[in-house]
Amino acid sequence: MQTAQRNSLRLLQWMMAASLALPLALFVFASAISWVSTNEAAxxxxxxxxxxxxxxxxxxxxxxxxxxxxxxxxxxxxxxxxxxxxxxxxxxxxxxxxxxxxxxxxxxxxxxxxxxxxxxxxxxxxxxxxxxxxxxxxxxxxxxxxxxxxxxxxxxxxxxxxxxxxxxxxxxxxxxxxxxxxxxxxxxxxxxxxxxxxxxxxxxxxxxxxxxxxxxxxxxxxxxxxxxxxxxxxxxxxxxxxxxxxxxxxxxxxxxxxxxxxxxxxxxxxxxxxxxTSAIQARWIATMAPHLIFGVPATALLFALLVLAFRRTRRLHEEANRRIEAEEALRHGQRLEALGQLTGGVAHDFNNLLTVIRGSVDMLRKPDLPESRRLHYIEAISNTVNRAARLTSQLLAFARRQALKPEVFDVGESVRTLSEMVATLIGARIEIVTQVPDEPSLVNADPGQFETAIINMAVNARDAMNGAGRLTITVSRADRLPSATTSTTSSHGHVAVSVADTGVGIPPERLERIFEPFFTTKEVGQGTGLGLSQVFGFAKQSGGEVDVVSEVGKGSTFTLYLPRVTNDGPPQSLLSSDAPPVGQTGASVLVVEDNPEVGKFAADALTQLGCNAVLVDNATHALQELATDARRFDMVFTDVVMPGMSGIELAKEIRRQGLNLPIVLASGYSQVLSQQGSSGFELLQKPYSIEQLAQMLHKVGRSLTVRHDQAPASS
The missing domain is CATH 3.30.450.20 (PAS domain)
Known part of the structure; x- marks a missing residue:
């Protein structure tokens, strides 16, 4: 009996102590969490x-x-x-x-x-x-x-x-x-x-x-x-x-x-x-003071309430965790659905391309096929491969994994191609008028960024017209920039691309801010305000300018100026028909390719072009070949993505060793290339044809000397 009483008294003492210690401990714990949270919020x-x-x-x-x-x-x-x-x-x-x-x-x-x-x-x-x-x-x-x-x-x-x-x-x-x-x-x-x-x-x-x-x-x-x-x-x-x-x-x-x-x-x-820090402390005190005032006069009641609050909070956390798991499952399902749609679309397009290739190959296997039909099927295979390469390039661009670089292209032709996409984007209630000159309007810029700039200006015009009106895209030549006080520094002038709308116009007090990042007059959720900033940045980085003329109630005209180039000098890339013959050069090329089929094709192609090809399957073997006798090679032709040392690392190691051999990289996609570029080395995009390989050989041809002509004569 006494034991039971002692136990009950001891239990009562523990409960009394706990009625003081537990609220105090909880208050100290809450204070610490609140202090951390307050500082993080500050x-x-x-x-x-x-x-x-x-x-x-x-x-x-x-x-x-x-x-x-x-x-x-x-x-x-x-x-x-x-x-x-x-x-x-x-x-x-x-x-x-x-x-x-x-x-x-x-x-x-x-x-x-x-x-x-x-x-x-x-x-x-x-x-x-x-x-x-x-x-x-x-x-x-x-x-x-x-x-x-x-x-x-x-x-x-x-x-x-x-x-x-x-x-x-x-x-x-x-x-x-x-x-x-x-x-x-x-x-x-x-x-x-x-x-x-x-x-x-x-x-x-x-x-x-x-x-x-x-x-x-x-x-x-x-x-x-x-x-x-x-x-x-x-x-x-x-x-x-x-x-x-x-x-x-x-x-x-x-x-x-x-x-x-x-x-x-x-x-x-x-x-x-x-x-x-005193203001941060004041925030924390203001947060904790109600808890202190509430806890001192009713410790026992607070203890009970804290237990109930803890249980309720635990249930709420469990409910929140279940909700988060359900939302994550939903997002995962949506991602899988989107991935399935993308995969289905890619599979559909590639199956169409493979159908053409497979059918053409089957037809080429037929005996006694007329020469004209044989050439027709070969041309169909070549065209289909080019379409597949363009599709792959578009997918990489969509994923923002494409290595961007400027190219010489015709602005007028690009605008003609974009007009259909813009029409779909801005809706049928807006009439699109394009005015493009017959003669080429060549610029040296990033075509992908150019298309993005035109689309951004078109979307901005659509919003200004509230989805109905007329959009006019004009390509013309400008001898000087509108903001320049002297003649333009570009020797060939500029190509001007104007996007004019019949919208509400821009008030004068806002004209100087429209190109500021994150400045937008649209409602929340209707735009980030980065579209026109992209146009401004692209124009500046390309050596051009962007100008806007607007009148309230009559619309706005945005004009993108890009430095014009001519086709008098060497073009950006030689056409296959313009590539000088490289056959019988006798140049020795070290081919580094981990894929056996691709490596054999590259070696055979180089042999057909009159070169002597030595094929190795990784960068380590390539360095061993160069260490044995680097003078017997006139060029290194290497894949970028390989197990172990990559092609770019191999090229840098060759340069580090002091070997001044021409180096050509080949890749269909590389994370390093998309982020850092080709590090100054020549790049041949996969898939490549023999004609493109010949063009690359011609481009580095000044270093492709015939080594055996320089060897000492035998006595």
């Missing part, structure tokens, strides 16, 4: 704020860079005397430029002595020496590219807000230093923007040079400060030069903050965003 908030500030700063500095380029273009070829002689016109031009950029206080042109020739503020600037300013001194000492200076105070008689200079050097025709072009940028422009996006209590944003100088910051601190290069932030940037996250005491006000920084593209500038 890091996400900091990262989102930094993304906005980084994108803003990048656009601002790119705009300033373009303004400096425009100023340099205006005074190109002008001497200091010419600039002074045209000071009135240049002052007005620079004034208009500065007025259009709210971040720019003024624009200056200095001579080689540091004296202002013209600026956007006043006519006939005072004869003052600015050569001690860092934005001038850095260019006078050497080529500094685009230099971003420290925050400075205007020198009397000039007044106003502080600024920092963004400058470029001016060079004479002989390469000597001619002076500086400089834009004075307002830190308060950034600080006002930071004040808008940093409304969260404890927010911190800063624009920092790589040497630690602070150009702009929020909140405003009315004294200058900097992050020392050997300080915590400087050391962290050395270890992580592109971006990073850390907790430091800010040198300006001594406040401990959680900050994240990111480098601004190619500029020596870092954008930083952060939150005071």
């Amino acid at each position: 890091d996400r908030d900091i990262e989102r704020t930094l993304d906005v500030a980084h994108e803003h700063a990048l656009k601002v500095f790119e705009t300033i860079d373009r303004s400096l380029s425009e100023t340099a273009e205006i005074i190109r070829g002008m001497s200091d005397a010419d600039i002074v002689a045209h000071e009135q016109a240049l002052h007005e031009r620079l004034g208009k430029l500065a007025d259009t950029l709210p971040q720019v206080k003024s624009v200056w042109v200095f001579d080689s002595r540091g004296h202002a020739l013209v600026n956007s503020l006043v006519i006939s600037p005072p004869d003052m020496d600015f050569s001690d300013r860092d934005y001038f001194r850095m260019h006078a000492d050497g080529d500094a590219g685009t230099y971003i200076g420290e925050v400075l105070t205007p020198r009397p008689p000039y007044q106003g807000s502080q600024f920092f200079g963004v400058s470029r050097g001016r060079m004479n025709a002989d390469g000597s230093f001619a002076g500086v072009i400089q834009a004075s940028v307002l830190p308060e422009y950034f600080e006002n923007f930071y004040a808008r996006i940093g409304s969260e209590p404890g927010s911190f944003l800063a624009l920092i040079r790589a040497d630690g100088a602070v150009l702009a910051h929020y909140p405003i601190i009315h004294h200058e400060f900097r992050f020392e290069p050997n300080g915590p932030l400087g050391q962290h940037i050395v270890a992580h030069p592109l971006s990073g996250t850390m907790t430091i005491n800010s040198p300006g006000d001594g406040v401990e903050r959680r900050i994240r920084y990111q480098r601004l593209a190619e500029y020596p500038i870092y954008v930083s965003a952060g939150l005071a």
